[in-house]
Amino acid sequence: MQWDWRVWRDRLVHVWRGSLRVRTIVLTVLLSALAVTVIGVVISSSVRANLFDSRRDQVIAESGRAAEQAQRIFTTAAELGDGTDVQATADSALATVQRSTTARYTALLRVPAQDVPRVIDDQASRDFQPGYASTELRATVIASDGTDVAWQSVAVDSEDGLDPGITTGSILDTISAGRYQLYLVYDLSDVQQTLDFVQSTLAFGGFALVALFGGVAYLVVRLVVGPVRVAADASEKLASGQLEERLPVRGEDELATLARSFNGMADSLQRQIRQLADLSRVQQRFVSDVSHELRTPLTTIRLAGDVLYDQREDFPPTTARTAELLHTQIERFEAMLADLLEMSRYDAGAVQLETDPTNLVRLVEESIIAVEPLAEERGSEVRLVAPGGYFEADVDARRIRRILQNLLGNAIDHGEAKPIVVYVDSDERAVAIAVRDYGVGMSPADVERVFDRFWRADPSRQRTTGGTGLGLAISLEDAAVHGGELAVWSQQGEGSCFRLTLPRRRGDELGGVSPLALPPDAEVAA
Template sequence: MQFDWRSWLARLTHLWSSSLQFRTVAATVVLSSIAVGIIGSYVSFSIGTNLFDARRDQLLAASANANDAVQTLFNSTADQGGSTDVENAATDAFNLILRSNANASTTGTRIAILRSPDQPGPRVPADLASIPGRATELLVSPELRKAVAAAETKKSKVYWQSIAIPSATDPTATAPGLVIGSSVSLPGSGYYELYLIYDLSDSQQILDFVHSTLLIGGLALILLIGVVTWVIARLVVAPIRVAASTAEKLAAGQLEQRIPERGDDVVATLARSFNGMADSLQKQIVRLATLSQIQQRFVSDVSHELRTPLTTIRLAGDVLYDQRDTFPPATRRTAELLRTQVQRFEELLGDLLEMSRFDAGAVQLETEPTNLVRLVEETIEGLESLAATKGSELRLIAPGGYFEADVDSRRVRRILQNLLGNAIDHGEGHPIVVYIDSNETAVAIAVRDYGIGMTTASMERVFDRFWRADPSRQRTTGGTGLGLAISLEDAALHGGWLEVWSAPGQGSCFRLTLPRERDGHLTSSPLDLPPDELGADSREDDRA
């Protein structure tokens, strides 16, 4: 099974961005690891350096003592003659050094007594080494031999060099070592070089033990820091999670939710402050909800109560309007105005009742399969005479598609009437184009005018109740100021969108997008906002 590192990286990134506790623990562990690594490296380096220096100084002192002992032994043969005595003196010196190193517990020490090169006379005694052959001599570098050979002209008595000693059992393995050389003179035979090669494996074992101890201790310390940080972060983050959960429940409408208060620390103070804020908000929301219900009930009751006298006034007005030709001119005009204003009053009451139903959540959709192209055509036909009085031409562009949708035709017709009525009022006599298009999941209708347009501030308030961009502007359709607000509620009731685009001097465009099936979900609209204007110039009427 192949390891998917991208998936793990994505999960880790998500965990890092979503969990404060994880970020705190991870940052603490990383920073602690860096700090422990730096301190551990410094301690390891200091211990290693001090251990090597102490061992080196000890071996240098032992080598200097061995040099003195060998030189004393050689000087005692100064008055004796013959090669036998010289050979015996060299052998005695070699054995003396072996015994002294054995007593000093420097096991594994190698010894070599080598004649300095380029000296006249016979090579008596012969070179001596603790290991036969040239194995010992190969551990002594030419640079060290050159320095030891010139020792009699310098103040230094012994010279040293770090080396790697090959293992006797494994040719590829080596052990740290130290070779110390000094010069001695044998009367009658010249100068000889005394080399002591020490195996520092014991010191290396001590250093390795120190390293492993520091490593295990560092890892244990980092783990302990991580656990402590996790516990502390959990103690701190847990109240925050409780506060976040409580805030989400309050936002969802569960106004009775509160944070538990324990103790007198900062978290408890935060909980008390939060709960006090929640109490205040709950009181305000309950008060506003009560006022809203009273207002809704008042509007609904007033609207219902006004219907009876308004019906009487309308009947009386109709009687006067039917007999207007028998009245003097001023009285006839009064009868006409009375009938117009009574009709507008009836529309206002109807809109107020509809808005009160929306506010009370008592509106129900009555959907049925509807051909929206035919619905748009019927709406346009009903408003063509009104548009003609303003000099505007109504055009329909329907390129084809899935135009049948499961909608409440009465509400969709009301939306179209409101949008077309506004376009006629603000179209400045220019053509008004209605676009309709669809896809497999949605149907969109756009009403585009080329009138005065709106500013950005006006677009933000265009769906507000009773709001008008220009209160002094005369309306041809005699609207109540609630048309767009009701249209927005009708669109939302279908699960659709009602959006606006406008620019000063370029006109406005309202786009209604509805799902083709009831309870459908919208992801995009089949029409752009505003739609492509090519069809508005090249096709006056394209009715499906």
């Protein structure tokens, strides 16, 4: 299986964003590690500088004393007149230097460009390398003329590789054989070992300190985030309807105050929700009971009204007109009772879908044919635009037809005798129907309330279809019970568009993108 770094990156980002505990602990560890590293580097650098400076001063002092002893040997030999064996004097001086110092390597080299004949051979330890006394150091030693001890840092060969070291240089005057350079090479491995020990101790202490900081952060975050997580879980349970959920109250600190406040809020919400639920049940029952009770007298009134309406031609004109008005209002009253009963079923959760595979284009065509007389009366042309696709869907045809009748009736009422276009389109997962008119349109405030019960955008406006004010509210419920959505777009002076989007198969969820734009593209209508 190929490793995908993007998957792990997404998982880490999810953990980072989703856990306050992880963020707090990681930030604490990183910041403490940074602080410990900075402090460790500063301490290590200071210790290193102090150790090196101390050892350097010791080496320079020791080299100076060794050079003075060697110089006294040459001076004493010259004063005693023992100048016959200058090489022996040089060997004695070099041996004295080796015994009196801790230098690892020694070298006695003649200063070049002297008029005095060479009577003392250059001498150096077996492993002394020319690089231990660089050209720059030799020039400094010669220029000092024996007044100071010059030095430089070098890398000294050892069994384990290279060790740090210091080379010191000074001038010796042999009196009779000219001037010579005395070089002493010191091994600073003991200083390096001390520095390594200090650094390892600092590193171990730093790791331990960072781990301690991480542990402390974990304990603190657990004490603080734990109750917050409990509160978040309790909030989710309250939001899901478990109104009895409460937080445990322990102690008298701020978290205990938070728990008491949360519990008080939950008690208040529970009381208010129960009151609203009781009120809603009373209201729903009242509407349902009134609707059922009104059906019996309405049936009697309807029978009497039909008799009068059928005999209206035998009445005087005024009485005949009264019979027609009575018939119209009885029909409207029946429609209102039917809508109220339907809303009460939705409120009670008693709606059952009867779905069948349905060709929505054919259903739309039938709905358009049903409203064509009203559209012609108002001077509007209803056109169907169906570019093609998967038009068959599992729906309750009666409820979808009711949605279309409401949308088409509203479009005719508010279309201002302009064309009305019905769009049908789909993809493999969803089917969409849009009803677009080019009438008066609605303001943004009206759009927000367009699905409210008994609400009309313009109550004073004459309506052809004689609606009850519940049509769009019932349409919204019909769309929701299918798992779909009913959306609206409107602008004053440009008209309105209602779009119904439904899943093609019952129980599927909409993917979030409708097959039709809102409003649909004008090019589609063309």
